[in-house]
Amino acid sequence: MEAPACSSAETMEEAARRAGQGSLLDRYKADYPVGPHDKPQSMCPAFGSLRTGLRMRRVATVLSGSACCVYGLTFVSHFYGARRSVGYVPFDSETLVTGKLFEDIREAVHKLADPAKYDAIVVTNLCVPTASGVPLRLLPDEIDGVRIVGIDVPGFGIPTHAEAKDVLASAMLSYARREVAAGPVPAPASGVEARPTVTLLGEMFPADPIGIGGMLAPLGLAAGPVVPCREWRELYSALDCGAVAAIHPFYTASIREFEAAGRPILPSAPVGVDGTNAWLEAVGDAFGLPQGKVEAAQNAVLPAMRGAFDAARIDGTITVSGYEGSELLVARLLIESGAKVPYVGTACAKTPWSAPDVEWLAAHDCEVRFRASLEDDLAVVEGLRPDLAIGTTPVVQKAKELGVPSLYFTNLISARPLMGIAGAGSLQQVVSAAMGNRDRMGRMRAFFDGVGHGDTAGIWEGDPNLRPDFRETNAKKMGKRERAKNAEAMI
Numbered sequence: 001m002e003a004p005a006c007s008s009a010e011t012m013e014e015a016a017r018r019a020g021q022g023s024l025l026d027r028y029k030a031d032y033p034v035g036p037h038d039k040p041q042s043m044c045p046a047f048g049s050l051r052t053g054l055r056m057r058r059v060a061t062v063l064s065g066s067a068c069c070v071y072g073l074t075f076v077s078h079f080y081g082a083r084r085s086v087g088y089v090p091f092d093s094e095t096l097v098t099g100k101l102f103e104d105i106r107e108a109v110h111k112l113a114d115p116a117k118y119d120a121i122v123v124t125n126l127c128v129p130t131a132s133g134v135p136l137r138l139l140p141d142e143i144d145g146v147r148i149v150g151i152d153v154p155g156f157g158i159p160t161h162a163e164a165k166d167v168l169a170s171a172m173l174s175y176a177r178r179e180v181a182a183g184p185v186p187a188p189a190s191g192v193e194a195r196p197t198v199t200l201l202g203e204m205f206p207a208d209p210i211g212i213g214g215m216l217a218p219l220g221l222a223a224g225p226v227v228p229c230r231e232w233r234e235l236y237s238a239l240d241c242g243a244v245a246a247i248h249p250f251y252t253a254s255i256r257e258f259e260a261a262g263r264p265i266l267p268s269a270p271v272g273v274d275g276t277n278a279w280l281e282a283v284g285d286a287f288g289l290p291q292g293k294v295e296a297a298q299n300a301v302l303p304a305m306r307g308a309f310d311a312a313r314i315d316g317t318i319t320v321s322g323y324e325g326s327e328l329l330v331a332r333l334l335i336e337s338g339a340k341v342p343y344v345g346t347a348c349a350k351t352p353w354s355a356p357d358v359e360w361l362a363a364h365d366c367e368v369r370f371r372a373s374l375e376d377d378l379a380v381v382e383g384l385r386p387d388l389a390i391g392t393t394p395v396v397q398k399a400k401e402l403g404v405p406s407l408y409f410t411n412l413i414s415a416r417p418l419m420g421i422a423g424a425g426s427l428q429q430v431v432s433a434a435m436g437n438r439d440r441m442g443r444m445r446a447f448f449d450g451v452g453h454g455d456t457a458g459i460w461e462g463d464p465n466l467r468p469d470f471r472e473t474n475a476k477k478m479g480k481r482e483r484a485k486n487a488e489a490m491i
């Protein structure tokens, strides 16, 4: 699902501010700063929070928004295997302006709140209800023990679906923090870890938390839960950690919750030899461990990682772009594998937690562009003609048109381990196989040359019946209208 055809962001924002949502939008602006571009150029941002909620056990999800948005979001969530229903409270102009929509949401939540089935219900305002100020904050905090979490995830306030995950994760952490402050809370189904833990922030390949746990074990530590969590009670364990690893650095609001709970935050991630070395050092500092213990943990993993990198070299120039938030980590791995990576673009914003990665990449001749626009990414592929372009759907499409081998970031790169020994060399096979396709791409390009562009787009049994005169006439009419409008404005 690519760029949604959404209403003017300015109009929606103005409406939201008039409806009393100013402080919410200001907070989003501070948490998720925009620029150079400020519009979602990927899927609807709300998909991030929707997916996060749908992956949690005993959590129900209710959307409030335009039917077309909800259709698109539920379609994509089922495409990605949600395997559960998405609740929807429809509205029309009348229920929206009279405030009846909020009453309908409240009624829906009351009907749904069955403690035998759910720990929590997440209600999400999409663009139109956010712009209209539908006050989810007035929903009850809980109904019969079922927690109610209301969030606004408008496309005009949240730039990427990655950052929308943070909106829901932080709202849940905030709720759980209040529960912890109020008294004892139940242990997670998986039990309580006896060793001090490091909570892992950011969705990652399932083998990665296990690999990180293995690296922490010689330090007498364990990997804590991954946030966004998979069940409500994991939130308590996540808060009850010794430190938080900001593996994905864009979780600004969640980090604020952890900081409020007094937890230190570790930047970057155990990715590649240099990254893992520095990360284990930072863990040692955060837990006040003796240097000898940290060195032992480093020695337990770094030689094997060097060996894995030596055995899986990548030879070629690769550009990386994406909107997952792990783009910098992937670039680091590729460079340590021997590839030249002159450019990495991420749709996410710069935060303090990616600073070590930015510094490392700059020292390895890699330009990092935060809030990279699609135009930035396309221009780089077009200008550099790399041996491989790793990117989003439109970047891959452009690369194919140019005969440049390409790989989808989300499907093919995010679906691999990146951390520790498993991460070292894990990209080599898929990357080298793709780069080996250059000749085939060239042949395909020659075969399809001219297909799918301009007048030749679509399926034709004969030659298209071109009528450039129609376009010329329309262009003249539009020019005339424009001149008349300008003349009127001057009077």
Ligand code: SF4
Residues within 6 Å of the ligand: 004, 005, 006, 007, 040, 044, 045, 046, 065, 066, 069, 072, 126, 127, 128, 154, 155, 156
């Ligand atoms: S919720 Fe907003 S950003 Fe998402 S598809 Fe609808 S209008 Fe676009």
